[in-house]
Amino acid sequence: MPIVNIQITREGSTPGAFAATAEEKAALIKGVSQLLLDVLKKPLSSTFVVIDEVDTENWGRGGLPVDQFRQQQGSGSPE
Amino acid sequence: MPIVNIQITREGSTPGAFAATAEEKAALIKGVSQLLLDVLKKPLSSTFVVIDEVDTENWGRGGLPVDQFRQQQGSGSPE
Amino acid sequence: MPIVNIQITREGSTPGAFAATAEEKAALIKGVSQLLLDVLKKPLSSTFVVIDEVDTENWGRGGLPVDQFRQQQGSGSPE
Amino acid sequence: MPIVNIQITREGSTPGAFAATAEEKAALIKGVSQLLLDVLKKPLSSTFVVIDEVDTENWGRGGLPVDQFRQQQGSGSPE
Amino acid sequence: MPIVNIQITREGSTPGAFAATAEEKAALIKGVSQLLLDVLKKPLSSTFVVIDEVDTENWGRGGLPVDQFRQQQGSGSPE
Amino acid sequence: MPIVNIQITREGSTPGAFAATAEEKAALIKGVSQLLLDVLKKPLSSTFVVIDEVDTENWGRGGLPVDQFRQQQGSGSPE
Numbered sequence: 526m527p528i529v530n531i532q533i534t535r536e537g538s539t540p541g542a543f544a545a546t547a548e549e550k551a552a553l554i555k556g557v558s559q560l561l562l563d564v565l566k567k568p569l570s571s572t573f574v575v576i577d578e579v580d581t582e583n584w585g586r587g588g589l590p591v592d593q594f595r596q597q598q599g600s601g602s603p604e
Numbered sequence: 605m606p607i608v609n610i611q612i613t614r615e616g617s618t619p620g621a622f623a624a625t626a627e628e629k630a631a632l633i634k635g636v637s638q639l640l641l642d643v644l645k646k647p648l649s650s651t652f653v654v655i656d657e658v659d660t661e662n663w664g665r666g667g668l669p670v671d672q673f674r675q676q677q678g679s680g681s682p683e
Numbered sequence: 684m685p686i687v688n689i690q691i692t693r694e695g696s697t698p699g700a701f702a703a704t705a706e707e708k709a710a711l712i713k714g715v716s717q718l719l720l721d722v723l724k725k726p727l728s729s730t731f732v733v734i735d736e737v738d739t740e741n742w743g744r745g746g747l748p749v750d751q752f753r754q755q756q757g758s759g760s761p762e
Numbered sequence: 763m764p765i766v767n768i769q770i771t772r773e774g775s776t777p778g779a780f781a782a783t784a785e786e787k788a789a790l791i792k793g794v795s796q797l798l799l800d801v802l803k804k805p806l807s808s809t810f811v812v813i814d815e816v817d818t819e820n821w822g823r824g825g826l827p828v829d830q831f832r833q834q835q836g837s838g839s840p841e
Numbered sequence: 842m843p844i845v846n847i848q849i850t851r852e853g854s855t856p857g858a859f860a861a862t863a864e865e866k867a868a869l870i871k872g873v874s875q876l877l878l879d880v881l882k883k884p885l886s887s888t889f890v891v892i893d894e895v896d897t898e899n900w901g902r903g904g905l906p907v908d909q910f911r912q913q914q915g916s917g918s919p920e
Numbered sequence: 921m922p923i924v925n926i927q928i929t930r931e932g933s934t935p936g937a938f939a940a941t942a943e944e945k946a947a948l949i950k951g952v953s954q955l956l957l958d959v960l961k962k963p964l965s966s967t968f969v970v971i972d973e974v975d976t977e978n979w980g981r982g983g984l985p986v987d988q989f990r991q992q993q994g995s996g997s998p999e
Contacts, residue, residue: 554664585870633901712822743949791980811980
């Protein structure tokens, strides 16, 4: 009866999207539940998944808020 | 000095309610703090409780977002 | 389908005990699951509980490891 | 830069195993990182995964420690 | 490659502020990342920080929602 | 009343050490509690800190257990 928590930044993966879509979230839920069935034989019905979307100003890396970290790395991509 | 984290879906427990009410949250805080006093003798003042409300599209079970899981189970109840 | 995480220090609630007992853990699981049924009408079978025992040197309060904090407070009790 | 936390009970998926093996853990890490690349285009190097193994007496479901819950359900399987 | 999660109540630290500011969050991210470098020699780039802001009605202490706890303590300060 | 959770790999920061020492943990607790006082004016006594040490085989990055990730990066350092 696994519990999976997925923390992601609140932003889109495609131009014009500002957050993960319901379809993307459903794909994460389906994929990780299937993974636990494949690897550890956990029935799908026993796995709980919680997706936690975090505003980019609340996420830090390299000692910086993530937007500034990406600028410093020369990358604007939604890493 | 326990820390209790309660994750629930963001939805009401009664018709017309769209989320747990302040009264329901206060009852959760009171009840779980009392439980830690009763069972482990932790003073009320030492227990921290955080309630985390999760949108239903961010919660998965059975490999599906929870709304779809409930439909599949033939249940629309806010389980 | 709530998820409850209870973090406690790894220590006993009675003389001679060095950790919460299996009976105490069972009482926490039973009590908090019942609470979610009473307050939010969540079926018992839908609630997951995880108890996380933390070594006292890994727990801090007042800027100090918890054992030192208690000494400073003039209290040796397993708060 | 997602963070994935996977909580599982500490028990084996095959007879004679008492915990997830290093190979099974590696498969979980690989699989969930690939999933975040496939679904949200997150580079593998940006995903952190933490697996948290929980003793069965610290895991509750249905208001019971998980071993008792499984007995009640007539199932001894490592769900 | 540490992961730091900071949970705070959603409220301001100065009159007229209703939440931690972007500058305050950046200072938390910078400070805790530097701390892990100083104490454990973890490179800044390896540390992830997530700040989690919690509504005061979702935070409990002393068996009460935090606003009521503060009133009881005779303190309105954003402890 | 902040709650800070610090997850680190279970390994030493100096030759011959196999885990963070009690002194290093105390320095983390002191430092992060002071940071919350400096930045958000949270009293030391209101901050809880939990340090969570994770076995390296339970920590993944780049789709690999962390020991393999470091080898791939040509780095054996306890990043």
